[in-house]
Amino acid sequence: MGYRVSRETLDLWLATHAADYEIWAPHRFVGEGCFSDTDSVRYARVTKLEEIELKERSHYSFKEALTPASQTLFYFTQEACTEPEPPVKGAILLLRSCDLHALRRLDDMYLHNGPADYYYARLRERVKVVLLGCAASCESGFCVSMGTNVSENYDMSLDPVAGDFLVDCKDADWAAFFAARGCGEEPVTPAHVEENAVKVTVPEKLSPAVAKASLWNQYDKRCINCGRCNFVCPTCTCFTMQDLYYDENARLGERRRVWASCMVDGFTDVAGGGSYRKKNGERMRFKVLHKMLDYKQRKGYQMCVGCGRCDDVCPEYISFSGCVNHLDEAMKEVQGK
C-alpha cells in the first residue's frame, strides 16, 4: 500500500519503532572523510529523520549491522564458555537496492554455506528492510550491469518527494500506522536507476583459466594490499577468530570474530610458515574471480552487486569495474586468440 507521508509522521514512525528495533541508516559523519574537509557516510543507529543521509550512497556498507567488525562469540570463564546475551532489539535496515541485493548474498553465506550461523541467524530473523529509492545513479555504481538496480523484497520503501516522502508499505502493521495518522494513499513505485555511467560486462565464457592472464600482474605493484576494498564491500564476509584476555593472571577472556581481508597479509598463513597468494596481483585475481565467477559457480548468481564502493575507497585508484571490463581481453589472451 502506498502513502504520502509528512516529515513529522515519518519522524514519529522512527521514534516509535526505535523502541523495538535498532534502526540502521546511512549517516553523515561531518569532517571524518579521508581527506580534509570531507565527510564520511557510514551506517549508524538513528532515531530521527535528520540523522539519515538521504542523498549520498554510504561509503561503507550496512553489513556491520548484521556482522559487526568485531563480534564476541563467547566468554571464557574458569571452565565454561558462556554466550553473550542475544540482542534485545530487532533491526530495521535502510538499504539502497544494491545493498538489499547484498543482503541475499550475506544470507546465502551465513545461512546456507554449510550449517546456519547461530549469531547471524538469531538477529536476521528479526530484521526488517526499508528500501531507499535511488532517484539518480551514484557516480561509481554499476547496479544496472549487475541486475541489482531494482528490488521488491522490502518491508517498506522510502523516497523523498517535494518535502514529503512516498512510501510503499508491504508490512501491514506499518501501513496501519500511516493510515491511522491520515497519510494519503497513492500508488507508489520506489525510484530506481535505469542507467549508470559505469557499465561492466562479464564475459559469458569466463573461466578459471583467466587466472593465467597477464592482467593480474599490474596489481602486484599498484595494489598496496590495504584491504579497504574488502571492508567497504557489502558482500565480503570473511572473518578471523581472535582471543582476547582481560587480565594476564585471570583465566577470563572472550573469543571474537573480526573482519578479515583476502588482500591483507596473513589471510592464508598456516602454522609452520606456509601461505598462499603472496603477490598482490594473485590476491586481486582471487577477489575479482570470487565476485564475478566462482561465487556464481557455487550459488548460481553473481556475488558483486555493483555498488562501486571499492572503486571509491581505493587509495591507489584501482578500479574493480575497470578490471572486470578487462576480463574479456584476458580470456582471449589465455585462449590464445
Place this chain on the structure above:
Amino acid sequence: MIRNDYIPFPSKVLEVIRHTQIEYTFRMSFDGEVRPGQFFEVSIPKYGEAPISVSGIGPGFVDLTIRRVGKVTNEVFERYVGDSLLLRGPYGNGFDLNEYRGRELVVVAGGTGVSPVRGVIDHFGAHPEERKGMTIITGFKSVNDVLFKDDFKRWRQQMNVVLTLDAGEETPEHRIGLVTKFIPELELEDAASAVAIVVGPPAMMRFSVAALLERGFREENIWVSQERKMCCGLGKCGHCKIGDTYVCLDGPVFNYVKGKTLLD
C-alpha cells in the same frame, strides 16, 4: 533453534604418545560419528584455534596428532598434562573407504600427512579381505622425525611398506630418498585400476601425483587431502576458499579430478 557451532566442548586427554620432540598424538575422549581425514578445531583459550586431522578413531576416543609449530600447538604441548582440551567438530568430508574397497591401494604420505590417512591404513591393514594388494610409501625428514613407529611394526606384517628418509643412512627399515623416488618401482597388478591416496606438503603432493600418473594411475583413481588456514570449519570464515570450493566443507579430501582444478 539453530545450534551454536562455535562453542567448543571439553575433551579429556586420555593418553599422550610421544613420537618425536615436536610431534605427539593426543588420545582425546570423544563419542560420535567421525571418519579418517576429518578434522577438529582444537582450542586453547587466549591462544586461539587450530584445525587438526583425526589420526585415529576408537571406542570413546579420537587421536589427534599434533605438531608443535604454531601459537596454539605450542600451548597444547605446555598445557595438556592431566588436562582437557576444547574441541569443535568433526568437520570436513574425510575419506570414503568404499572408494577403495576391492581395489589395489597405494598410500603416499609425507610427515604429519600420515595422520589423516592412518585410519585408512589401519582399516585396510586389519581387513586384507576388503582390498587387493596394498603398499604405503611414507617419507620423513630423518630417523628422528618418524611418526607412528609402533604402527609401522604392525603395518609391515600387513602390507608392503616403504619407509623413506630424506637423508641419512639406509637401514633394513629405512630407505633413503624422497617418496617420489619409490613410485616408479611400485609393483602393481594393474596400475590403471589401482587407487592411490596422497597426503603431505603441497610440493610433495604435486610431484607424487605426477609420478603416479606417469606410473599409469588414472586421475579419477587418485585422492588428495588439502591443508589450509581455517578459522571456522563451517564454510563461513573464507580462509580456506579456493575458487568455488571450501576446503572445510567440500574437502579436505578431494578426488584428483577435482583436486587438480584447485588454484589458490
